[in-house]
Each structure stands twice: as C-alpha cells, then as structure tokens.
Amino acid sequence: MMSKVLILPGDGIGPEIVAEAVRVLDAVNQKLDLGIETEQGLVGGIAIDAEGSPLPESTMEKARRADAILLGAVGGPKWESLPMVQRPEKGLLGLRSQLELFSNLRPAILYPQLADASSLKPEIVAGLDLMIIRELTGGIYFGQPRGVRQLEDGQRQGYNTYVYSESEIERIARSAFDTAMRRDKRLCSVDKANVLEVTELWREVVERVSADYPEVELSHMYVDNAAMQLVRNPRQFDVMVTGNMFGDILSDCAAMLTGSIGMLPSASLNAKGQGMYEPIHGSAPDIAGKGIANPLATILSVSMMLRYSLNQPEAAQLIDQAVGRVLDQGLRTADIMSEGAQQVSTQQMGDAVLQALD
Ligand code: NAD
Numbered sequence: 437m438m439s440k441v442l443i444l445p446g447d448g449i450g451p452e453i454v455a456e457a458v459r460v461l462d463a464v465n466q467k468l469d470l471g472i473e474t475e476q477g478l479v480g481g482i483a484i485d486a487e488g489s490p491l492p493e494s495t496m497e498k499a500r501r502a503d504a505i506l507l508g509a510v511g512g513p514k515w516e517s518l519p520m521v522q523r524p525e526k527g528l529l530g531l532r533s534q535l536e537l538f539s540n541l542r543p544a545i546l547y548p549q550l551a552d553a554s555s556l557k558p559e560i561v562a563g564l565d566l567m568i569i570r571e572l573t574g575g576i577y578f579g580q581p582r583g584v585r586q587l588e589d590g591q592r593q594g595y596n597t598y599v600y601s602e603s604e605i606e607r608i609a610r611s612a613f614d615t616a617m618r619r620d621k622r623l624c625s626v627d628k629a630n631v632l633e634v635t636e637l638w639r640e641v642v643e644r645v646s647a648d649y650p651e652v653e654l655s656h657m658y659v660d661n662a663a664m665q666l667v668r669n670p671r672q673f674d675v676m677v678t679g680n681m682f683g684d685i686l687s688d689c690a691a692m693l694t695g696s697i698g699m700l701p702s703a704s705l706n707a708k709g710q711g712m713y714e715p716i717h718g719s720a721p722d723i724a725g726k727g728i729a730n731p732l733a734t735i736l737s738v739s740m741m742l743r744y745s746l747n748q749p750e751a752a753q754l755i756d757q758a759v760g761r762v763l764d765q766g767l768r769t770a771d772i773m774s775e776g777a778q779q780v781s782t783q784q785m786g787d788a789v790l791q792a793l794d
C-alpha cells in the first residue's frame with residue numbers, strides 16, 4: 437500500500453529538525469519497504485515570503501491528498517508585526533481547522549536516561565508516561581466574535597470568545613476515553629468549571645460520555661490545580677483531556693518534566709485517521725541557524741505518524757528503540773546536556789539515530 441506524506445519544514449529551526457526526521461523516515465521506508473512517498477510544501481513565514489500567504493492554496497491541496505503531514509514549526513520575529521490574520525501561526529491553525537484535526541495527542545514520556553535533565557528531582561519524574569489530549573480546532577482559539585474594538589470612552593478593547601458545542605466536547609471526550617482504554621484506564625478532565633460556563637458544559641458532557649466507558653476511572657480537576665499537580669506529582673496522571681488553550685499551556689509544562697521541550701512529539705488527528713505530526717515546540721528563533729536544536733521531538737513525531745496514520749507499528753518501534761539507544765550512548769543536544777554526556781549537533785543526533793536503526 438502506497439502512502440503519501442507531506443513535509444512542511446516551516447521556519448526557524450523547523451527546516452533543521454525536519455531534515456533529520458525526514459532522513460529517519462526515508463531510512464525506515466527503505467529498510468522495511470513501506471511504500472511511502474513524500475512531497476514538500478510551504479507553510480508559515482516562508483510561505484508568506486514566497487507566496488504572500490501563510491497557507492497557500494497549493495499547500496492546502498497537497499495537505500488534503502496526503503495521508504499524513506510532518507510539520508516543523510512556524511513563526512518568528514520577522515513576521516511578528518504583521519496583522520494577526522496574516523501571521524505564520526495562521527498557517528498552522530488553518531491546517532488544523534481545515535483538516536478538522538480536532539484531537540491532539542501530546543505524550544510526555546521520561547526516557548530514564550534523561551532523568552537528570554528534568555528540572556524536577558529524578559524520583560518525582562522517574563517512570564513518567566503521561567498522555568495529554570488537547571482539543572485542537574475549537575475553544576477560545578477559534579471562537580467568534582474576536583478582535584479589537586473601539587470603546588465609547590476612547591480606548592480600545594481586545595476580545596475573544598471561549599465556546600464549545602456539545603458535539604465538539606463529545607468527540608474529543610470519546611477520543612480521550614478510547615485512548616485511556618488502551619492505557620491505564622484513568623482519565624482526568626481539566627477545566628475551569630468553577631468560573632466558566634463553557635467548561636461547566638464541558639464537564640457535564642464528559643460525564644455523560646463516561647457512561648459508555650465504565651472501565652475508565654474518570655476524575656475532574658480545575659486547570660490551576662492541574663498545573664500545580666503536574667509539577668508536584670506528575671505520575672498521578674495517565675491521560676488528561678482538556679480544551680485548546682489549557683492543553684497548549686499544560687503540554688509545555690509537561691514537556692519540561694521529560695527534560696526538554698525538544699523531546700515532545702505530537703499527533704493531530706481527524707475522524708478519518710488523517711494526521712499532522714509535529715514537535716510541540718516552536719521555531720526557536722533564539723537558536724535557529726546554529727545547528728544545536730534537538731531533533732528528537734520531530735523524529736519521535738515520525739514514529740507517531742507511522743503508528744497512528746500509516747499503520748506501521750513495527751517501523752515506529754524501530755525508531756523509538758533507536759532513540760533509546762542513542763540516549764544510552766550518552767549523546768545529547770545542548771538542551772538535554774548533562775555531566776559526563778557527549779554534546780552533539782542537530783545533524784550528529786540525526787546521524788546517530790540513523791546508525792542505531794540498524
Ligand atoms: P519555542 O518553543 O520556539 O521556544 C521556547 C524555548 O525552547 C526557546 O528557548 C528555544 O530555544 C527552546 N527550544 C524549542 N525547541 C527546541 C529544540 N528542538 N531544541 C532545543 N531547544 C528548543 O517557543 P517561543 O520562543 O515562545 O516561540 C517562538 C516562535 O515559534 C513564535 O513565533 C511562536 O508563535 C512559534 N511557535 C510555533 C509553534 C508551532 O509551529 N507548532 C509552537 C510554538 C511556538
């Protein structure tokens with residue numbers, strides 16, 4: 437079976453980390469004869485510069501016919517003064533929304549070799565294996581009305597709207613319960629139901645869906661407490677499900693538990709199984725062009741792609757094992773560097789993963 441993967445490197449460190457991930461994808465494709473075909477496209481700032489839009493129609497067409505998309509990151513200081521609707525980030529948000537990639541899986545797994553790269557004590561993070569499920573196409577990111585308006589007293593007011601419909605909550609809840617069923621069967625739904633009606637409804641719908649999953653132990657937590665608990669005792673969680681903005685924030689926090697934001701991959705899935713795969717971090721303008729970015733989050737995103745969209749679990753496992761081996765060898769990019777380890781560049785890390793595949 438042939439499958440098509442669209443590669444969207446984007447901006448900043450995007451092209452550097454994606455280059456390594458594509459080498460790994462090509463290698464397993466060849467080794468296991470997976471029949472994967474790749475093509476390249478433009479999104480983000482680089483697409484603005486080349487075509488005047490962060491998400492050109494040509495990219496959208498390629499995205500629609502792809503089985504899976506691998507994306508680096510978008511954005512950077514060069515485009516920050518553009519009006520909101522023309523910014524690189526709109527390219528990413530447009531892909532998520534137009535492809536209806538509502539279910540965003542962000543696994544935070546601590547590789548035992550990195551216990552001392554975490555900013556928390558090793559005994560608190562050892563064995564961490566947490567899945568954050570973030571709703572990705574609704575909530576305050578997409579709610580209408582939005583904008584900046586003129587008030588009668590002469591000043592301006594910025595506003596966004598936090599909305600979720602029952603069907604939007606129900607489908608992300610099902611996605612979360614299904615995931616919990618394949619794991620430790622514990623689901624924590626994170627909301628702000630003590631203040632926001634939208635999340636009061638969220639809690640009610642999640643409760644309702646739970647009736648179909650009697651084996652899953654469901655709990656609810658307010659987001660402020662959840663942020664605290666993630667740092668206090670992260671291993672209490674198995675699967676967390678939450679809305680778009682809370683999920684964005686909590687997943688960056690969870691990333692640091694694993695040693696670095698450069699370690700966290702993600703999958704964004706729609707109802708058809710089509711998916712977009714990207715590291716959860718951004719374009720890291722502060723280190724772009726230096727060859728020091730950690731490519732492992734992007735390489736692990738390829739592994740998630742093979743598992744979730746291309747139905748190649750063996751190839752995925754091969755990559756996961758190779759990453760483990762490279763960490764065993766003591767190779768570290770700057771962000772996960774620790775005493776006694778050997779510091780390597782982005783490309784050397786890619787080389788090492790390629791070697792470890794054999
Ligand atoms: P960021 O994630 O780009 O960087 C935060 C910090 O983490 C920086 O110090 C950076 O050097 C470091 N970092 C990130 N990835 C790393 C890696 N692979 N290896 C080593 N260190 C890494 O977040 P930011 O600085 O807030 O945002 C920069 C730009 O990226 C903004 O334009 C933002 O909108 C965009 N952004 C894009 C995405 C995306 O495309 N998915 C995600 C987040 C931010």
Ligand code: IPM
Nearest residue numbers: 511525528529684716717718
């Ligand atoms: C992420 C990013 C994006 C988000 C931005 C760049 C639009 O932070 O993928 O986590 O907020 O979703």
Ligand code: MN
Nearest residue numbers: 684685688716
């Ligand atoms: Mn984010």
